[in-house]
Amino acid sequence: MTWLITGGAGYIGAHVVRAMKEAGEQAVVLDDLSAGVAGRIPEGVPLVQGSTLDRPLLDRVLADHGITGVIHLAAKKQVGESVEQPLRYYRENVEGLRVLLEAVVDAGVPSFVLSSSAAVYGMPDVDLVTEDTPCVPMNPYGETKLAGEWLVRAAGRAHGLSTACLRYFNVAGAAAPELADTGVFNIVPMVFERLTAGEPPRIFGADYATPDGTCIRDYIHVADLADAHVAAARRLAKAPRPATAPVTAPGPGADLTVNIGRGEGVSVRELIDLINDVTGYGIAPQVDPRRPGDPARVVASAERISAELGWKSRYDVRAMITSAWEGWVHRHPEAARG
DSSP states (O other): OEEEEETTTSHHHHHHHHHHHHTTOEEEEEEOOSSOOGGGSOTTOOEEEOOTTOHHHHHHHHHHTTOOEEEEOOOOOOHHHHHHOHHHHIIIIIIHHHHHHHHHHHHTOOEEEEEEEGGGGOSOOSSSBOTTSOOOOOSHHHHHHHHHHHHHHHHHHHHTOEEEEEEEOEEEOOSSGGGSOOOOOSHHHHHHHHHHTTOOOEEEOSOSSSTTSSOEEEEEEHHHHHHHHHHHHHHHHHOOOOTTOOOOSSOTTSOEEEEESOSOEEEHHHHHHHHHHHHTOOOOOEEEOOOTTOOSEEOBOOHHHHHHHOOOOOOOHHHHHHHHHHHHHHHOGGGOOO
């Protein structure tokens, strides 16, 4: 098969492209390079610069490259920005997806994988978040991801697409320094930035009902996340559902929705302590007031993805931090400590 990977020059997208290529799959990247970096894309993988809102471009790419499956990662993903610019987020994340699905259906492409997010759950009050946990997103970003899932599943049922929606939890790490996250929007690079500046990392709230009072999250290595995309893509490729098939529980050819996490929680304080240990900085964090909307605990149940795709995470949190730090030092050599 030949897979179109939208957003394939981004942090997560580039890891997916590399994993697909290493697995022997053919890939083509579509990316507007607003956040992506062309240099991340492996040699031999075509890059088409453009937007999923450009229907004529999509038609040409799907036809010219003989696309037989799509992995859709292109999206805006900053929670705070989505609150400030909801119209932009709905246009890019929902309308862009609608236009892409329309082109995919018209071209007869049978398989579609959607990059979704744990943000669809909002503030779940459960020990482990399963795929059946109610989805109550708390910001426009999470809303667009949930609306995207609805749209993908509806298109799958109506047009015979074999679909998968992958709900990412907290992604960290890098498979190689040059593929590391260049943004400073997630906790790991935010802590790196503070340490590099000689400033204490920040903890927002230390009075939660958790063992050390700080929020608990589930972290997944980006290389494990990329492997999950390969597993999902191959699952869909083996058993695309014919248009007349009934909707069933997740299974070959059915609509598949899975969490991608390790099923293990790490507190913010534990994470910062580990970062200090790996980097050698040892700067104690400062505690600031809680941020509105931060749930105390969000940890994935990884049972369904293991059962349905045979996927399991390989990397622990130390490996995530170590590889992410190597990527940070690659771009910020002044951060390295002797």
